[in-house]
Amino acid sequence: MKNSRKLALIASIVLLAVIGFAFMPAPKKITVKGSDTMVILAQKWAEIYMKSNPDVIVQVTGGGSGTGISALINGSTDICNSSRALKSSEMDKLKERYSSLGIEIPCAKDGITIFLSEKNPVSELTIKQLGDIFSGKTRNWKAVGGPDAEIKLYGRENSSGTYVFFQEKVVKGDYAPSCQTLPGTAAVVNAVSKDIYGIGYGGAAYATGVKHCKVKKDDKSQAYLATPETIAKGQYPITRYLYMYMRNRPTGDAKKYIDWILSADGQKVVTEVGYFPVK
Amino acid sequence: MKKFTQFMMIGGLVLPLLFLAMTLQAQMKVQNDLDTVKQKVSTLNDKVAGVEERLATAESDLAKLTKIKLSGYIQAQWVNYEASNVYPGNYFMVRRARIKFTYEPINGIVFVLQPDFQPGNITIKDAYARANDPWLKTFSLWVGKFNRPNYEVEFSSSSREVPERSRVIRAIYPDERAIGAKLEVTPPKFPLKFQLAVFNGNDGIATPDANGNLVVLQNIDYDNYKDLMARLTYDFKLGKWGGLTIGAHGYYGRIKANSLTALNSDYTYKSTLENLGKSVPKQWFGVEAQFYADVLGGLSIKGEYITGVNSIPGITTSASAVTSTNVIKKDTLWMTTTLTKTSNSTPAITKSFSGWYVYLTKNIGKRNQVAVRYDWYNPNTKLAADQIGTAKYDASKTTKDPNPVKTFAGNVATVTQTDNVYTSKLNSGTSDIPYGTWTFAYSYYFTDNIKFMIAYEMPMNKKVGTVGANGNGNVVSAYTVNGVTSAFDYSNVIKQNVLTVRMQVKF
Known part of the structure; x- marks a missing residue:
């Protein structure tokens, strides 16, 4: 009898504790x-x-x-x-x-920023030039006013929205097989900062230690850097939500x-x- | 002093030599160590090169593997049939067990193979190649066996809110898939989709063979006629109200009549065809709409209405038999040889039909979903309920040879004659009965991969036929269960509800 009372008491305490925990925020x-x-x-x-x-x-x-x-x-x-x-x-x-x-x-x-090495003399590119570069049609910097050197491409993995957006807006086809895919824009920035002949793309927020490339719609347009003003005014051509x-x-x-x-x-x-x- | 001088001279000579020897020994040791290091570095370089080579091979193999995608699902269920003609009335079964292999060797070229591994019945559901246009990213060409372009057909069975498709869809698109080619147009910047397909047209349909047996042909056409199908949909965004998709689809096809007689939907004579290869029409048109709204979670109302004509080919068999009789009449032996040509024919019939369905689906949280569907299918809109069982076509007749050939040789007469027996009839009946079906379903997503569903389907036949003085109707369907023969009388609503408890695992 005494044992069963003890058991009932323990059971009640356990039950109350369970209920208490259940109602804890x-x-x-x-x-x-x-x-x-x-x-x-x-x-x-x-x-x-x-x-x-x-x-x-x-x-x-x-x-x-x-x-x-x-x-x-x-x-x-x-x-x-x-x-x-x-x-x-x-x-x-x-x-x-x-x-x-x-x-x-x-x-x-966000403006998709084009990253170049700080030592790269090229400072502006058209959308078409960028498309040709990332699709592998243009392979030498000389073709876009740079040194006679092979262009090294750095981009994002295909699960990335930036990859898809840049492909649709700029590349307009398949990326060049030589484009090295990296996990995150920070990795792209890091790779370009160490490669004089490198070029990469990514979100503006990551761009430190590299040069931002001005981008223009076509040969006749003015080139713009991705800044709050140019993005707000719709001047920078590679802008997205x-x-x-x-x-x-x-x-x-x-x-x-x-x-x-x-x-x-x-x-x-x-x-x-x-x-x-x-x- | 001399000895000291000699000692110093010898020492002076020996010590530098000793120092030189030690230096040389040390240099040789360093050289040896350097050689060992060089050797080790070289070995390591070789090893790294080997690892790189293997890594490149592995990466290349892995890249090939990433082009292959595997998905699939298994639906296992327990079903309980209320209808007394079904025995066993309840059982466990594997409703669907599918694995979909998708291989994309290069961007935009896709091969899909999807077998269904139902126990005792392995079938190929999908087997097609798809090529997407790489330039405009708008067009895609499909060739092989794939879903016919229709909303409910293309809606995956693994995602459907209720266990089975509507009766009208199952009737006009049996087995859902068909063999043919399809052009799909989906402009990326425009919420429009257009599909144009050409099919053999007999997929999943039982057609008669030369002996009059009904068979479902696989991977070959029943006739030379090809069926065209087109579907167009357009999506509207309704802001805070949600979204609406509207669309229409049409089917334009023909099927070999396989009979010299074609009937109208009301079983009256329509025309005599020139030969068995002539065709009868399969033509219909449908409109559809799907509305999505966010009312404390997802809510959708989806529906479709389809009307047109669908034809069933006839069955024609013929046989000949020769009989001889010898009779003596007035001292003359009459030897009669009769060739009886029998032709059994079920006429082809073109039936006007209509059908529709409406789904109301409500998601509660991310795990619960309730759905109600009502669907209606009238397979013969030209027959009123009391005409079913009465409407019939019967052009059977026997013709005796009017001019038998008679030859006489003495008191022996030889008679040769040809008789023709034609049977050509078709009666209306259970295949003309309209059905309305309520389906109620609740699904619980235990995880995204595991779903439980409980569904209750209530098919209700329209009361049809004429009722005699004895109170029985004239549209009946006999069945035998466990040696006891009974019949459904369709002047009543037959009890035939179905309870399904299903578990689905998807990967």
């Missing part, structure tokens, strides 16, 4: 995955937001826009960062799985987080990191 977690171009920006956003919202955990990982979109479709991330718009085949998958078209949130603007995608309209903590990103405070971070605000 769980830390609110938002997972963000996708574009490597956006990873520094997304980490900065998360860092600042978590400081003022200590009960929220924002977990940011890269992997590329394609990887992020796959994660959004298979449900393993709440927010997908993408440096390109959703393809129709990806939207079809969202329709099939979630009966939804997905929610697209433009959160920053950076997006956040969600399966459905954001609610709760995710909504608060996205509202903050689109607020003046969130957009200030965009400028600090080296991208350009949407507002």
